[in-house]
Amino acid sequence: MIRAIWVLALLVAPGFSSTTLAGEAAHGFVLAVPDRGFLGNEQARRVFDKLSERHPARLLFVTDDRTGDMLASDVEDLRKQVSAVTVLPLFLSEGSPAFDTLEVVMAGLKADTVDRGRVFGRSYLAVEVLADRLRNVRSPADKHLVVAGYGAGDKASCGAMREGLARLARQAARGFGFASVTAEVWPAHGKAGDTRCAGATVRGLRQGPEPKVLAPFHLGPKYDSRMNVTASWQRRMGDKGRVLSGLLPHDAVATWALREANRHLxxxxxxxxxxxxxxxxxxxxxxxxxxxxxxxxxxxxxxxxxxxxxxxxxxxxxxxxxxxxxxxxxxxxxxxxxxxxxxxxxxxxxxxxxxxxxxxxxxxxxxxxxxxxxxxxxxxxxxxxxxxxxLGAHPLFARALLDRAQAHSSDPERESVILVAHGVGQDKANKAWLETLERLAERMRAHGGDAFRHIRVATWREDWSEKRQAAVGRVRELVRQAAADGGRAIVVPARTTGTGHAEEFLKGLELELGKGFVPHPLFEDxxxxxxxxxxxxxxxxxxxxxxxxxxxxxxxxxxxxx
Missing domain, CATH: 3.40.50 (Rossmann fold)
Structure with a gap:
């Protein structure tokens, strides 16, 4: 009885479903994040809380060679509840030294024990977080944007981290109209002499008359509200430029963790x-x-x-x-x-x-x-x-349009089918649409449409008045040509449903008029x-x-x- 009540409680609890019990319990997750100190780690815990509400999960702070023992313990603990474990890396770049540490310790586990998801920095949600920070900048066309990373340990990691950050910067800044966009990666504390990142200094940002905007986008140290990398940049920039908010906190980071977890279920x-x-x-x-x-x-x-x-x-x-x-x-x-x-x-x-x-x-x-x-x-x-x-020239669409034509046919050898689509104003795009109609016509012929005298194609270009009159005239001429020598025109709209403006455009002419794809049994197929x-x-x-x-x-x- 007690067990039955417990199961019922789970079923009605927020965030739980029958799917949760049957599917998600078979899989657990480890959210891995660089160690950032107290405040930074607390922000990571808020992300983890959202993940652990939905799934069996553990939070791993990547530190030093002790990380291996912590990960092994987390995986062993999870495997008591689940059959598979995935590590979700809350990292911006695979090039960071902390990520290298994670890869090394994962390699020390049994191959079938755990797998790894994609890093946060590869997701569109990382771009969205950065873009949200940029939305707070007024008059971006007058400003030079510098997206700032942190944590390079040597020349190789500096280059890899800068490349990834530059990609994110370009994707996030697209459409804002900044005067320029650059990405810089600062070396980890004490590593300046070991990297090419030594030239990335706040002093350099302060030089020159151009207004600068510094967008911190990193998972560097954040011990408290003052003892952190971003705060030190703010102090050094002074009145020479603006420093935006950092990566965390932001709701989209937890959305990423849940989304990446869903991909592994x-x-x-x-x-x-x-x-x-x-x-x-x-x-x-x-x-x-x-x-x-x-x-x-x-x-x-x-x-x-x-x-x-x-x-x-x-x-x-x-x-x-x-x-x-x-x-x-x-x-x-x-x-x-x-x-x-x-x-x-x-x-x-x-x-x-x-x-x-x-x-x-x-x-x-x-x-x-x-x-x-x-x-x-x-x-x-x-x-x-x-x-x-x-729809394009899909075979099922072609077969349905052929059915429309055959439904109005009594003597196909004397009948011409005219496929007519909406069309567009731009000549190149309209030509592409006509080519699609020709492919539909070929597929119709291959399934019995070759019994008709002709299958012609045209577009109305109906939303472009400067093009529409000539386009409608061409369709009307095709109808008249089909009626020559005792023939007959069957006009079939190559549309999702209905006939569009065909009756209005062809008023006064003798023809049979079909209808679009829906309703037709092949549409559900x-x-x-x-x-x-x-x-x-x-x-x-x-x-x-x-x-x-x-x-x-x-x-x-x-x-x-x-």
Whole structure:
């Protein structure tokens, strides 16, 4: 009876769920952070508290050769509760001497005892913390930014730490418009003579008339509010420049720890959130899309965000999915082109920093003036978040459009199908859209569409008045040509749903008019294939872990329509 009450208490306790008992208890974490002295270590404890609320965890301060015994004890203790342990390194750079110490002591453990997560400095959340500090600078175009690191022990660590800090500085400062952006790394106390970092001095920053902003971004000593590296810089800078707040405290650091922990837990279908993102219109348009996607809710947590990549619409949906327990959120873009809003959403989710298309590491950095204001904050979530989708020339889309044409066909040898898409104003981008339509047409022909006399393609360019009139004229001419010699035109909108403005644009002409992808049975297949593609990216590119059942389901869905 007592045990039953204890289990019930866990189930209703904040932060606990059935998933916590079944999945998370099998995995424990060690948050490893450089020893910073009392105040700095207390700030690290606040991060650890958030982690330990969710998972079995221990806090490790990396000091000297005694660190090995402390880590071995932590791992041994955790292994009494869990079957796997991961070290989460709260470090800015793999080049720091303290990180080297951590690597050495981890190498002394049994190979199958513990693994290591990615360092904090590689995450988009590190960039967000630094960017938040920069948001407090007025008139950045008039100021020279120096992002300051600390703790190099020799020439090699100085170079590695400076390179990583320069990357973070460039990524965080992008869009602010500082007059210049540089990164400097100060040597650890007593190491100035052993490194090339000896030239990084506050005295040098004080020289010259240019207004300077020093952004401390390090995990150096912080014994109390006065005995710490940043405070000493503030005293030495005096009135020659401004010194911003340091790395900690900041809520995004705990978000990183929870997010990195989530990546190491095997995901079941119930841990996945699917965020359906489409343009949106009136109630009826939106409801058609909701109903078409409803089947996914049987397997995944599902939410919707109808907008043109509006973060104030997308972010609450991400928060809702996270609150429901989603550890991986796959934002599926339901737009005609594969590239529609892709880069905007990738940035929102931090994939521009962590993904393969991220901002390159900074070399000789210069500012970019003329900024109209600081860039928007990225969405900060403990879930891993990816974006997939865009219909493009997907085979399932092609087959659905062929079904639309065949539904209006009575004599295909006399009929011409005209695929028409929204189009864009820029000529180069519109040409790319036409090329996508041609690939759709080829796939339609390969599945029986070659029975039609022709399959033609066009775009309306409907939101660009200076281009629209000529584009509509070309489509009307294609309809007239199809009607020649007793023929007939079947116009099929290559859209997510509906017909758009086709009836208005083609008024007065004889033709058959189809409709877009939704509703169609193949649309849910397409959605599931996008989810499967996202899971594969999560597993391969991010090193995420899936349960065997989920791997099997994803493999079955991947490529099912090709």
């Amino acid at each position: 095997p995901l079941a279908a119930d841990d996945i959130g699917v965020l359906f993102h489409a343009h949106g219109a009136d109630y009826h348009w939106n409801e058609r899309m909701r109903r078409a996607a409803a089947g996914l809710a049987e397997d995944y947590r599902l939410d919707f965000a109808f907008s043109m990549a509006d973060q104030r619409t997308i972010e609450p949906a991400v928060e809702r999915l996270e609150a429901k327990g989603a550890r991986l959120i796959l934002l599926v873009r339901v737009f005609g082109r594969e590239t529609s809003f892709r880069d905007t959403i990738r940035r929102m989710l931090g994939r521009d920093i962590e993904g393969t298309g991220g901002v390159a590491a900074a070399g000789g950095m210069v500012g970019h003036g003329g900024s109209s204001g600081p860039p928007p904050k990225r969405i900060r979530t403990t879930a891993q978040a990816l974006t997939v989708g865009g 397409w959605l599931r294939e996008q989810v499967a593609a996202g899971l594969e990216t999560y597993r391969e590119a991010l090193g995420g872990r899936l349960t065997s059942a989920l791997r099997k389901a994803a493999k079955a869905a991947q490529g099912s329509g090709r």
